Amino acid sequence: MTDNIVEIDNLSFGYKGRQLHKGINMVFPRGKVVAIMGGSGSGKTTLLRLIGGQLKPTRGEVRVGGKVVHHQDRDGLHTLRRKMGMLFQFGALFTDLSVYENVAFPMREHTDLPETMIRDLVMMKLNAVGLRGAAQLMPTELSGGMARRVALARAVALDPSIIMYDEPFAGLDPISMGVVCNLIRSLNDALGATSIVVTHDVHETFSFVDYVYFVGNGVVVAEGTPDELRHSDLPFVHQFVHGEADGPVPFHYPAPDYAAEMLRGHNV
Amino acid sequence: MFSGLLTKVAKVLRGVGHKLVDQLWRFGGAVRFSGYVLLYSGESFRRLHLTIREIYFTGVMSLIIILVSAFFVGMVLALQGYNTLQKYGSSEAIGVLVALSLVRELGPVVTALLFAGRAGTAITAEIGLMKATEQLSAMEMMAVSPIARVVAPRFWAGVISMPLLAALFSMVGVLGGYLVAVPLIGVDNGAFWSQMQANVDFREDIVNGVIKSVVFGVACTMIALFEGFDAPPTAEGVSRATTRTVVNSSLAVLALDFIMTSFMINP
Ligand SMILES: Nc1ncnc2c1ncn2[C@@H]1O[C@H](COP(=O)(O)OP(=O)(O)O)[C@@H](O)[C@H]1O
Numbered sequence: 001m002t003d004n005i006v007e008i009d010n011l012s013f014g015y016k017g018r019q020l021h022k023g024i025n026m027v028f029p030r031g032k033v034v035a036i037m038g039g040s041g042s043g044k045t046t047l048l049r050l051i052g053g054q055l056k057p058t059r060g061e062v063r064v065g066g067k068v069v070h071h072q073d074r075d076g077l078h079t080l081r082r083k084m085g086m087l088f089q090f091g092a093l094f095t096d097l098s099v100y101e102n103v104a105f106p107m108r109e110h111t112d113l114p115e116t117m118i119r120d121l122v123m124m125k126l127n128a129v130g131l132r133g134a135a136q137l138m139p140t141e142l143s144g145g146m147a148r149r150v151a152l153a154r155a156v157a158l159d160p161s162i163i164m165y166d167e168p169f170a171g172l173d174p175i176s177m178g179v180v181c182n183l184i185r186s187l188n189d190a191l192g193a194t195s196i197v198v199t200h201d202v203h204e205t206f207s208f209v210d211y212v213y214f215v216g217n218g219v220v221v222a223e224g225t226p227d228e229l230r231h232s233d234l235p236f237v238h239q240f241v242h243g244e245a246d247g248p249v250p251f252h253y254p255a256p257d258y259a260a261e262m263l264r265g266h267n268v
Numbered sequence: 269m270f271s272g273l274l275t276k277v278a279k280v281l282r283g284v285g286h287k288l289v290d291q292l293w294r295f296g297g298a299v300r301f302s303g304y305v306l307l308y309s310g311e312s313f314r315r316l317h318l319t320i321r322e323i324y325f326t327g328v329m330s331l332i333i334i335l336v337s338a339f340f341v342g343m344v345l346a347l348q349g350y351n352t353l354q355k356y357g358s359s360e361a362i363g364v365l366v367a368l369s370l371v372r373e374l375g376p377v378v379t380a381l382l383f384a385g386r387a388g389t390a391i392t393a394e395i396g397l398m399k400a401t402e403q404l405s406a407m408e409m410m411a412v413s414p415i416a417r418v419v420a421p422r423f424w425a426g427v428i429s430m431p432l433l434a435a436l437f438s439m440v441g442v443l444g445g446y447l448v449a450v451p452l453i454g455v456d457n458g459a460f461w462s463q464m465q466a467n468v469d470f471r472e473d474i475v476n477g478v479i480k481s482v483v484f485g486v487a488c489t490m491i492a493l494f495e496g497f498d499a500p501p502t503a504e505g506v507s508r509a510t511t512r513t514v515v516n517s518s519l520a521v522l523a524l525d526f527i528m529t530s531f532m533i534n535p
């Protein structure tokens with residue numbers, strides 16, 4: 001019970017009055033890789049921002065290491081964030097810094113390590129993602145997959161105990177996807193960290209995570225290990241896992257009756 | 269008919285009211301933003317290399333356009349000034365006229381307008397883009413304040429480089445005026461410089477000019493930074509913000525210039 005490093009408790013949140021999360025409950029056990037899945041716009045990114053304390057819940061709470069995130073003052077929040085690494089959807093590398101400086105950034109900001117030590121650490125992290133040779137390139141010179149890997153090296157620069165990934169596979173070719181999957185798993189296990197992976201790539205994700213939460217309509221609609229979910233007959237999970245266009249998650253944006261709309265303006 | 273008109277008027281009024289309230293909110297946001305920038309400024313002095321780097325960028329970015337403009341402005345001032353002064357038989361005063369116009373008004377004002385168009389837009393676009401590509405969020409998640417790390421150094425860089433650029437503008441402008449007045453028109457070389465030296469006052473003219481350009485530096489840089497920071501994180505949002513930087517900075521510079529001049533000129 002105490003070994004959940006992140007706990008989300010009855011969490012509600014909305015932008016400008018529009019409810020996005022309506023009472024979400026999740027736990028993230030230490031050492032595991034847990035996926036949060038759901039359609040686009042279901043509030044997955046927002047959930048990561050709530051965990052990181054960039055947004056305040058309207059109800060409920062997020063606890064990281066037993067501390068309620070939105071009760072922290074600035075220093076408390078900084079302390080919590082020092083334990084987190086986050087990989088943003090498109091990497092969010094600093095475009096004015098080289099690959100090397102991007103990875104060195106958190107070290108320079110938060111430690112007083114001498115330059116030789118920083119150099120060794122940066123090269124170690126870049127080596128772990130296979131990009132030691134790209135250290136002197138600028139972010140604009142990288143492909144999408146490479147940028148993602150550099151961002152990953154930067155996210156783990158200070159050996160965080162929680163690593164969050166926002167759609168790490170979006171827009172990657174199948175080979176890079178496999179590479180990133182393996183990296184997430186191996187970094188998690190090497191650092192003894194806990195990983196939270198937000199994604200909607202069922203097949204890739206099911207191959208390497210320990211546990212999965214499905215969110216839809218602002219709540220957790222299903223959860224379980226990949227194996228349990230593959231055999232689940234919940235309609236939502238079935239639709240998602242088998243990639244069906246229409247189902248509980250509708251293909252159509254809410255619209256007036258099709259026939260009525262076609263007939264409007266015709267004198268019948 | 270009458271009630272139709274009434275609802276139309278009400279609608280227009282409501283629209284105006286909404287706009288007004290929105291602008292007021294934005295202004296409040298800008299003031300709060302400025303407060304934070306000042307609050308986090310210690311950081312940009314503790315790590316001076318960040319600020320120096322930005323001075324280099326903003327300064328170098330605007331240097332060429334400011335030098336070229338200054339040269340032309342100085343030459344035009346000399347031509348126009350000579351044309352009028354010679355009618356009153358005081359064409360040697362051309363040096364004073366050029367120097368005073370530049371140091372007191374045109375140096376600070378034109379520099380600020382060019383700065384807004386060149387460095388200001390670049391600052392807005394850069395910060396807006398950093399926001400749109402989640403670089404600022406990423407920084408926040410790394411427990412680094414974007415205001416301290418990104419905004420404050422750029423602010424101080426702008427405040428420091430503006431008076432330097434304005435001083436260069438005045439110097440190059442005087443040079444341009446000299447080239448037109450002395451070698452080209454044939455005003456006496458000695459009279460040109462001695463009149464200038466005798467009639468340009470350090471306290472009244474030069475210090476006041478520097479005060480103006482420092483104030484313009486604060487206004488232009490803060491506007492550029494705020495517009496970038498406040499931009500909606502989309503391509504369209506950033507491009508609109510860039511336009512707003514130019515419009516708002518220019519208006520701010522001209523209005524502030526009027527206010528400051530009216531205090532500086534003692535009848
Ligand atoms: N800053 C914001 N202000 C207002 N609405 C937002 C903001 N960010 C996201 N949203 C809205 O919240 C919803 C969920 O966004 P997001 O968490 O990014 O979803 P996901 O990552 O699952 O695709 C979307 O409909 C989006 O338009």
Ligand SMILES: [Mg+2]
Pocket residue numbers: 044045046089166167
């Ligand atoms: Mg998202």
